[in-house]
Amino acid sequence: MKRMILYPKLPDTRSVEKIFWNRLGYEKNALIRTPVRECAKVAIKKALEFSQSIAIVKGASVIDISDTTITARDIKIKSKCWSCFSTRTTGQLRIEVFALTLGRALDHEISNSRKKSLSQAYFLYEAGSAVIESVADQIEAKIQKIPELQYLKPSRRFSPGYCDIPLSVQNEFYSFLAPEKIGIQLTSSGAMTPEKSITAASLYAEGLPYESPCPLCNNHRCEYRREYKNR
Amino acid sequence: MKPSNDLLSEIEKAVLEMAPGRIETIFNSKKITSISDDDLLTALTRGLHTARKRLGTATASVAEFLLSIDAMQEGLKYLTSFSSNDTNKPCVVIGVIQGDVHDLGANIVAGVMETMGYRIHNLGIGTGPDHFIQALKDADASILGLSSMMSTTIEEMKVTIERCRQELPEVKIIVGGAALDEDLAKKLGADAYSASAVELPDTMEKIEQLIHPDGFRNRKYMDYGRKVQMIEPESP
Numbered sequence: 001m002k003r004m005i006l007y008p009k010l011p012d013t014r015s016v017e018k019i020f021w022n023r024l025g026y027e028k029n030a031l032i033r034t035p036v037r038e039c040a041k042v043a044i045k046k047a048l049e050f051s052q053s054i055a056i057v058k059g060a061s062v063i064d065i066s067d068t069t070i071t072a073r074d075i076k077i078k079s080k081c082w083s084c085f086s087t088r089t090t091g092q093l094r095i096e097v098f099a100l101t102l103g104r105a106l107d108h109e110i111s112n113s114r115k116k117s118l119s120q121a122y123f124l125y126e127a128g129s130a131v132i133e134s135v136a137d138q139i140e141a142k143i144q145k146i147p148e149l150q151y152l153k154p155s156r157r158f159s160p161g162y163c164d165i166p167l168s169v170q171n172e173f174y175s176f177l178a179p180e181k182i183g184i185q186l187t188s189s190g191a192m193t194p195e196k197s198i199t200a201a202s203l204y205a206e207g208l209p210y211e212s213p214c215p216l217c218n219n220h221r222c223e224y225r226r227e228y229k230n231r
Numbered sequence: 232m233k234p235s236n237d238l239l240s241e242i243e244k245a246v247l248e249m250a251p252g253r254i255e256t257i258f259n260s261k262k263i264t265s266i267s268d269d270d271l272l273t274a275l276t277r278g279l280h281t282a283r284k285r286l287g288t289a290t291a292s293v294a295e296f297l298l299s300i301d302a303m304q305e306g307l308k309y310l311t312s313f314s315s316n317d318t319n320k321p322c323v324v325i326g327v328i329q330g331d332v333h334d335l336g337a338n339i340v341a342g343v344m345e346t347m348g349y350r351i352h353n354l355g356i357g358t359g360p361d362h363f364i365q366a367l368k369d370a371d372a373s374i375l376g377l378s379s380m381m382s383t384t385i386e387e388m389k390v391t392i393e394r395c396r397q398e399l400p401e402v403k404i405i406v407g408g409a410a411l412d413e414d415l416a417k418k419l420g421a422d423a424y425s426a427s428a429v430e431l432p433d434t435m436e437k438i439e440q441l442i443h444p445d446g447f448r449n450r451k452y453m454d455y456g457r458k459v460q461m462i463e464p465e466s467p
Contacts, residue, residue: 024292024293024294025292025293026292033249033295035248035249035250035295035298036249036292036294036295036298039294039298040294114338117301118297118300118301118338118339118342119294119297119298119300119301121335121338122293122294122297122335122339123294125335161381167381167382167383168383187330187331187332188330189330189331189381189383189384189387190381190383191330191331191332191333191381191383192332193332195332195333
């Protein structure tokens with residue numbers, strides 16, 4: 001499959017707010033004090049104003065699964081958990097990878113905010129994170145609509161640096177996607193610029209017993225552990 | 232209660248309630264002129280200390296704590312004895328290890344240190360060992376703060392610590408960031424590790440004890456929680 005460039009629409013304020021409060025540690029219906037609420041409102045508005053979302057998507061058929069590595073054409077992902085997960089799938093198995101950025105203007109605005117106030121920078125930073133998460137959800141939904149994937153079930157998305165996927169896998173994602181075309185650069189240590197950029201992958205299979213490897217994993221103290229959900 | 236005590240309570244409350252506008256009004260009022268800078272600083276510090284305690288017990292969010300810092304910093308602008316250029320203050324050079332681009336945590340730590348009375352040289356992201364060493368020399372700093380959110384930059388942090396040990400052995404090093412914990416910090420050769428801004432005052436106290444084992448330097452700011460002014464022992 002060829003690389004596909006997408007220009008996703010930015011989410012509405014309400015969608016961003018939901019993710020934003022969650023990121024800040026406020027549970028649903030939690031009391032949010034007025035100064036916090038006011039700063040959040042300004043930050044979310046600004047984050048949306050300064051974001052320019054652009055994404056690049058590419059997929060490939062999985063050709064081999066070992067105990068530690070999933071191999072598809074032009075990409076290898078080292079992960080015992082996701083390899084184990086892949087062995088439980090049935091029928092056709094594909095991997096779909098995307099990179100997404102909100103652009104440099106938001107980075108500059110966060111940096112400018114730091115000069116004025118620490119809290120303003122923090123709110124804007126978190127608002128940017130909420131925006132990018134929301135846009136990533138939208139991209140996942142678009143990928144699911146690709147004709148050749150419509151009859152396959154998707155896993156949850158995963159990214160380098162999470163689960164047992166080392167950050168070094170970021171280089172694999174980078175070579176596979178060539179996201180420099182949408183302005184994403186990679187530092188020697190695997191960090192991306194602009195800062196509000198993410199890469200993620202999902203597995204698509206005809207038969208998918210779970211959404212993630214969590215039910216197969218013994219690390220019950222993992223902070224990212226997802227609840228069991230039988231497919 | 233004396234009118235000045237009312238005003239000091241108001242200041243403390245305004246910091247805790249994240250109200251920099253109220254701080255500005257109080258500090259612009261004529262009543263404030265009769266109160267010493269030390270008393271005003273104590274009131275600001277008390278407010279922030281309570282905010283930090285609330286953060287530590289999860290009864291306040293990071294967002295609330297940062298807004299309290301903003302309110303305190305609003306007050307600090309009016310205190311002539313609290314100048315950021317005061318060379319008598321202990322100086323900290325802080326930055327994010329080269330290769331990492333996440334500087335939010337380091338900025339929060341720098342902000343908290345500033346309210347504790349430290350002179351801060353924040354080098355930001357992309358800071359290599361040479362840059363850190365030069366900045367420490369230029370600022371005549373006694374403390375180096377290193378931050379890394381990514382495991383892939385730990386080796387670079389180790390190199391920076393080793394370079395600092397070789398060239399400036401008297402400098403004390405504090406590290407923090409998601410990629411670290413107490414054990415790793417020790418292995419890397421750091422003097423101290425701080426998991427969050429909540430622990431920072433205690434960590435800085437340890438660091439200062441390493442710098443001045445017989446006592447602390449004289450400083451105009453208050454120590455969190457202790458409400459005492461630190462006095463440097465006279466030179467023999």
